[in-house]
Amino acid sequence: MGLVHLLRAVTVNFDLLGAEFAARNGLHPTDVRALIHLLDAARDGTPATPGWLGRQLRLNSAGTTALVDRLERLGLVRRERDGADRRRVLLEVEQKATELGWAFFGPVIDKVVATAEGFEADELETVRRFVTSVLHATQQMRSL
Structure with a gap:
């Protein structure tokens, strides 16, 4: 249970950082989650359509359109x-969003990377396998 409590604490801290980032930039927390999904999709080579984004965020079509309109306006x-x-619309993250994200989250990312450098490769692989398994378990719970 100690690991569960640590994971929860990390999750809460990341959530609080996300809320602070949102507040500083006039965003809703869902806007931040949308940007994260879009950045992950771009990194993975996943085509990000409004429908895809709506499914990731569990938003209906109207909510997704309002969200994309807001992010586009910003x-x-x-x-x-x-x-x-040509019938399909893809969503692309603008450089401005990436720059805002790095300006805020860059120091946190730097600290996490520096922390990881203190571990051996096999230790990091064990951590990676564990966190990946936890991620899959939580993703399965979302679809219930």
């Missing part, structure tokens, strides 16, 4: 037509 996201299927 200059954080843009809609692009898919080159392969």
Whole structure:
């Protein structure tokens, strides 16, 4: 149970950091979660459509449209037509969003990376396997 409590504490701290980032930048916490999903999709090569984003955030179509409109108005996201299927709209994160994120979260990321450098490769692999397993378990709970 100690590991569960530590994971919860880390989650709460990241959530508080996300809320502070949102407040400083005039965003809703859902806006921050949307940006995270979009950045992860870009890193993974996943096409991010409004429908896909709505499913990730569990928003209906109207809520997703309002969210994307808000992020677009703020200059954080843009809609692009898919080159392969012009009927499909893809969502792209603007450089401004990335810069805001790095300005706020960069020091935290630097500290986490520096902490990881104090561990051996096999220790980090064990941590990676554990955290990945926890992630999969929590993702399964979301779909219930």
